[in-house]
Amino acid sequence: MNLDEILLAFDRDLESITSDDELQNLRNNYLGKSGHLTTIMRVMRDLDPKERPIFGQKVNAAKQKIEQALGSMREKLEARKIERALKGTKSIDLSTPLREETGSLHPITIIEQKIIEIFKSMGFSIEDGNEVETEYNNFEAVNVPKDHPARDMQDTFFLDNGELLKTHTSASQNRIMRKYGAPCKVIFPGRCFRNEDVDASHDNTFFQVEGMMINENVSISNLIYFMKEMLSKVFGKDVDVRLRPGFFPFVEPGFELDCKCPYCDGKGCNVCKSTGWIELCPCGMIHPKVLEMGGIDTEKYQGFAFGLGLSRLVMMVYDIDDIRKLNSSDLKILKDFKIK
Numbered sequence: 001m002n003l004d005e006i007l008l009a010f011d012r013d014l015e016s017i018t019s020d021d022e023l024q025n026l027r028n029n030y031l032g033k034s035g036h037l038t039t040i041m042r043v044m045r046d047l048d049p050k051e052r053p054i055f056g057q058k059v060n061a062a063k064q065k066i067e068q069a070l071g072s073m074r075e076k077l078e079a080r081k082i083e084r085a086l087k088g089t090k091s092i093d094l095s096t097p098l099r100e101e102t103g104s105l106h107p108i109t110i111i112e113q114k115i116i117e118i119f120k121s122m123g124f125s126i127e128d129g130n131e132v133e134t135e136y137n138n139f140e141a142v143n144v145p146k147d148h149p150a151r152d153m154q155d156t157f158f159l160d161n162g163e164l165l166k167t168h169t170s171a172s173q174n175r176i177m178r179k180y181g182a183p184c185k186v187i188f189p190g191r192c193f194r195n196e197d198v199d200a201s202h203d204n205t206f207f208q209v210e211g212m213m214i215n216e217n218v219s220i221s222n223l224i225y226f227m228k229e230m231l232s233k234v235f236g237k238d239v240d241v242r243l244r245p246g247f248f249p250f251v252e253p254g255f256e257l258d259c260k261c262p263y264c265d266g267k268g269c270n271v272c273k274s275t276g277w278i279e280l281c282p283c284g285m286i287h288p289k290v291l292e293m294g295g296i297d298t299e300k301y302q303g304f305a306f307g308l309g310l311s312r313l314v315m316m317v318y319d320i321d322d323i324r325k326l327n328s329s330d331l332k333i334l335k336d337f338k339i340k
């Protein structure tokens, strides 16, 4: 075969190629060691020396042409492979919004973390309380006498071993006082349980954040300062607070701390039930008996304590009308939380 015949034969062979292997064979047949182009180069020796460079150029040009054609055939084969792979799969619309379900933090977690950050920034330590407690820690150690109605079987989930599910975060006060001693500034968020009839505003499981500050010369004004700071940071604006007298066996004096409704600035709205104030946080000066039981020297130290109703606060911030939704595993409800 002369050079033109070789090129014609190559074009013909190329048309029938359908796989990578066939393409490789074709390359070997033309450009390989004993391929047509390599063989024809040997003819050069027999040529007139003047014709040799012209012939050499022609062979090189033919080589290039073949290389190019092999290259584009390789691309074509690749494209055909992809086409075959996609056949049978649905076409992909890249502009379709992602429908994959993603998780989100629960509103209780979001507000709890926020409160933790706020108190940390004010120098408080954070502690975890137990969920299963002794009767002593839950009641005696916080000065709740044996005949107090809160101890009733109706209110408390007692366990067979005589322990109980803690009914309030105050149950951790004694253990934390013993751990830290005085002075101390600690908050301890936790889940509490009460054997209650369940309705839109009562659940048998709910969350509180307890706080305690013990030092020399601690007074009610310290308590008011920290509560005001915390609530202002939670609501992102200055909020007023007020104290009303309240009775709790573990504090003396005890108070109900209300905050001026941050949604209507005290004018009256649905959230504050037209009163302008929201009852949020029972608190008071820790009863000396409670301090003593915690091993604190009452000659030297005083302290305040508060028990913030985290579940109630979350309901207010997220506009949740039924406390039972907070413990629900209903995805429709949980998705609703995510939007807000």
Ligand code: DAH
Residues within 6 Å of the ligand: 167, 168, 169, 170, 210, 211, 248, 250, 251, 254, 282, 283, 284, 285, 305, 306, 307, 308
């Ligand atoms: N432990 C109380 C309860 O759950 C709330 C409480 C009231 C906590 C006054 C306190 C406090 O620390 O000082 O009803």
